[in-house]
Every structure is written in structure tokens, then in C-alpha cells.
Amino acid sequence: MAATDIARQVGEGCRTVPLAGHVGFDSLPDQLVNKSVSQGFCFNILCVGETGLGKSTLMDTLFNTKFEGEPATHTQPGVQLRSNTYDLQESNVGLKLTIVSTVGFGDQINKEDSYKPIVEFIDAQFEAYLQEELKIRRVLHTYHDSRIHACLYFIAPTGHSLKSLDLVTMKKLDSKVNIIPIIAKSDAISKSELTKFKIKITSELVSNGVQIYQFPTDDESVAEINGTMNAHLPFAVIGSTEELKIGNKMMKARQYPWGTVQVENEAHCDFVKLREMLIRVNMEDLREQTHSRHYELYRRCKLEEMGFKDTDPDSKPFSLQETYEAKRNEFLGELQKKEEEMRQMFVQRVKEKEAELKEAEKELHEKFDRLKKLHQDEKKKLEDKKKSLDDEVNAFKQRKTAAELLQSQGSQAGGSQTLKRDKEKKKQEALSWLTWYFKWKCPVLS
Numbered sequence: 001m002a003a004t005d006i007a008r009q010v011g012e013g014c015r016t017v018p019l020a021g022h023v024g025f026d027s028l029p030d031q032l033v034n035k036s037v038s039q040g041f042c043f044n045i046l047c048v049g050e051t052g053l054g055k056s057t058l059m060d061t062l063f064n065t066k067f068e069g070e071p072a073t074h075t076q077p078g079v080q081l082r083s084n085t086y087d088l089q090e091s092n093v094g095l096k097l098t099i100v101s102t103v104g105f106g107d108q109i110n111k112e113d114s115y116k117p118i119v120e121f122i123d124a125q126f127e128a129y130l131q132e133e134l135k136i137r138r139v140l141h142t143y144h145d146s147r148i149h150a151c152l153y154f155i156a157p158t159g160h161s162l163k164s165l166d167l168v169t170m171k172k173l174d175s176k177v178n179i180i181p182i183i184a185k186s187d188a189i190s191k192s193e194l195t196k197f198k199i200k201i202t203s204e205l206v207s208n209g210v211q212i213y214q215f216p217t218d219d220e221s222v223a224e225i226n227g228t229m230n231a232h233l234p235f236a237v238i239g240s241t242e243e244l245k246i247g248n249k250m251m252k253a254r255q256y257p258w259g260t261v262q263v264e265n266e267a268h269c270d271f272v273k274l275r276e277m278l279i280r281v282n283m284e285d286l287r288e289q290t291h292s293r294h295y296e297l298y299r300r301c302k303l304e305e306m307g308f309k310d311t312d313p314d315s316k317p318f319s320l321q322e323t324y325e326a327k328r329n330e331f332l333g334e335l336q337k338k339e340e341e342m343r344q345m346f347v348q349r350v351k352e353k354e355a356e357l358k359e360a361e362k363e364l365h366e367k368f369d370r371l372k373k374l375h376q377d378e379k380k381k382l383e384d385k386k387k388s389l390d391d392e393v394n395a396f397k398q399r400k401t402a403a404e405l406l407q408s409q410g411s412q413a414g415g416s417q418t419l420k421r422d423k424e425k426k427k428q429e430a431l432s433w434l435t436w437y438f439k440w441k442c443p444v445l446s
Helices: 003-012 025-039 055-062 116-133 164-173 191-207 220-230 271-281 283-305 320-441
Strands: 041-048 080-090 093-103 150-155 179-183 243-246 249-256 259-262
Touching: 041 055, 041 116, 041 283, 055 093, 055 150, 055 271, 080 116, 093 116, 116 164, 116 283, 150 164, 164 179, 164 191, 179 191, 179 271, 220 271, 243 259, 271 283
Parallel strands: 041 093, 041 150, 150 179
Antiparallel strands: 080 093, 243 249, 249 259
């Protein structure tokens, strides 16, 4: 018989029997309280809102201390989440408080993807807890749970309506975290405007399907106060760490030229209501809702993506071993299929590469043949030109030789004629001289 069938039969056959005397298991609540106190508690708050809405100041006011932190500027290129963890002690109860702030939220010109870093951060905390759960050796009792338990969404006190950025962001977050909307710096608008603004915000949240955290009313001890406080959402709050003397008491307040706004005066703001609901009444419910609702939704979706289910197609309980074997076989099948596809793709690419190389080789051979033929043609032309030049040189040499020969012959003929003329001239001169001589010697004869 299967273990699940045995458990079902045991559950169905449970009977109520009286006790004959005191046993002692009525001390279990005290044991649980003592164990919880010794281990301590953790609580994680996410503050979402535009820069300058007083998120850090409100945290300091809520926990009546001064948390370290640097003020954010409006020059951030994108949305960044800054997480700080503090150890707080009140009486004998220890609290590990983590405050996560959204630095640069709403400061960009393009705010379309401003919510994505927030969603990714919340999912990352869920994934870290899931991975710790899936370990063989788990240490969940010492594991620092970083899942976000409450999201305080700060709304700018415009007095008109919610911005599209606020609606889109809350719509993306409502299935992942407990959203508590609050109107920051509510002393910036009048009471009548604040009342209308609250009504407008509530109607816009309902019309856009945004699910905010509702304080539980199933517990009779807190049903009345939680039901009343649900009607006051969103809370209009003011934060201040400055203490002023009002009457005979020092109280947290903000001083203005026109008067003083008291942080803990419910006639001035809803700070006290927020503190009561967030810390003093519903902190454990926020932790429980985070685990049982938001984390379970994330866990179910992730396990379904991995192929795990509660029942098989026949509505029978699903075995983890069978699921693992099925997923393993499926993975191996997909791996072999991908390996075969990669092998075929590799062979195909090798063939394509070989064809490309052959085509390139063919083109190279054709180009080589063309260049070779062109070279031969050029060589033949050069040889023809050389032959022509050689013929021209030989003809020139022949003409030069003939010209030199003619020149030499002409020079010889001209020399002989000159000599003859010279002889005749000398002869005439001699004859003329003799004639003159005889005339001078023999003037009678003349």
C-alpha cells in the first residue's frame, strides 16, 4: 500500500478523545514563542517611489532611529536598487531589518522600463530561496531570508491622479509582493484635496486591476481594526526626525511658517495608522503572505517550467523520482537531437565550404589562364616592337655609314680643286712679279 493512501486513511479515521488529566502539550505556544525569540526575526521592506519623496526620512521615523545612507540624486542613468540590512533590538526581541530603496526611479526621460529592475530584484530573492530549498542539505533555519515582505509605494502628492508610471509599476508588482500605497509628504495638499485624492487613487487602482495588500480580517482579534484601516488606504503620511517642543512634550513634527505638523497626530496625517498596521499588528501576516502566496506562486511556476507537477494525466500523485527520470530522459533525448542537428549542420557547412573553396580554386585557375594569355600577348607585342626597333636601328646605321662615306668623298674632291686654284694663283703671282721685275730692271725694254 502506498504511503499516500496510508496517510489518507489515517486522516479520515481521526477521532477526538478526552484526556483524563493534564498532559502538558498546552505549553507548545510558549515553546514556539521562546524558540522564535531566541532565533530572532527578519523583515524586509521595499521602498518604491520617485527621488525626493522622503523614503529615507519615513524609514527613520517608523523605526525611531537614524539609518545610515547617502541621499540620492536625480542624475542616475537608470533605476538601481540599494539594499541595507540592520540589526535592531527592542526589549528581548531581535529584528534583522532590510530596507531596499529604488535609486533613480522616475528620474529618466524614458520611464518605460523603470519597473524591470525592481521585478528582477524581487524574482532574484525568490530564486535564491528556492535554490536553498532544493539543496540536499538545507539550512533554512539559519538562512537569511531576503524575500521582500512589504512594498511601500510612495505616491507624489499631486492631488490629481496616479501617474502612468505608478499604475504600470504596481500592476507588475502586485503578484510578487504585498503593496501598501502611501501618499508621501501629504502636508503639501489640503485635507479636502487629500480626501478626493485618496478616492481617486482607490478608483484608479480598482479600474486598472491593481491588487494591493488588504489587512486580514479573518482573525477575530484584529478583524475590527484591520477592517477599519482598509478603508483608510492609501495612507497619507509625513516623516520627520526633528523633535519640537509642543506643550510640555517633545514630539516629532515639521515646522512651517504657517504652523506645525505633528507626525504622530492622527488629525494631521496617517503615520500612526501606518506604523500600527505595518509593524505592530500585521508584520507576521505580511511575512506569511509573502511565503504562502507570492513565493508559492513563483515556486509553482518555476517547478512547472522544470516539468514537475502534482498529478499525472491520470490524476494520480506524481513521483519525484519518476519526474526526475522522465526529465532526465527528455533532456538526454533533446541533447542527442541537438547533437545530431549540430553534426548535420557541421557536415553541411563543411560541404558548403568545400564547394566555396572549389569555386574559388576554379576562379583562380581561370584568372591565372587569363593572366598567362595576356602575358604571352604582351610578350609577343614587346618582341615585335623590339624587332621593329632593331630594324630601324640597323637602317639608321646603314644610312649613317652611307652619309659618312659621301661626306668623306666630297671633302676629298673639294681639296684637290682648292690645290689647283692655289697653284694657278701662285703661278699668276710669280708671273706678275717677274713682269714687274723686268720692267724695273730694264725700263728701256719696256
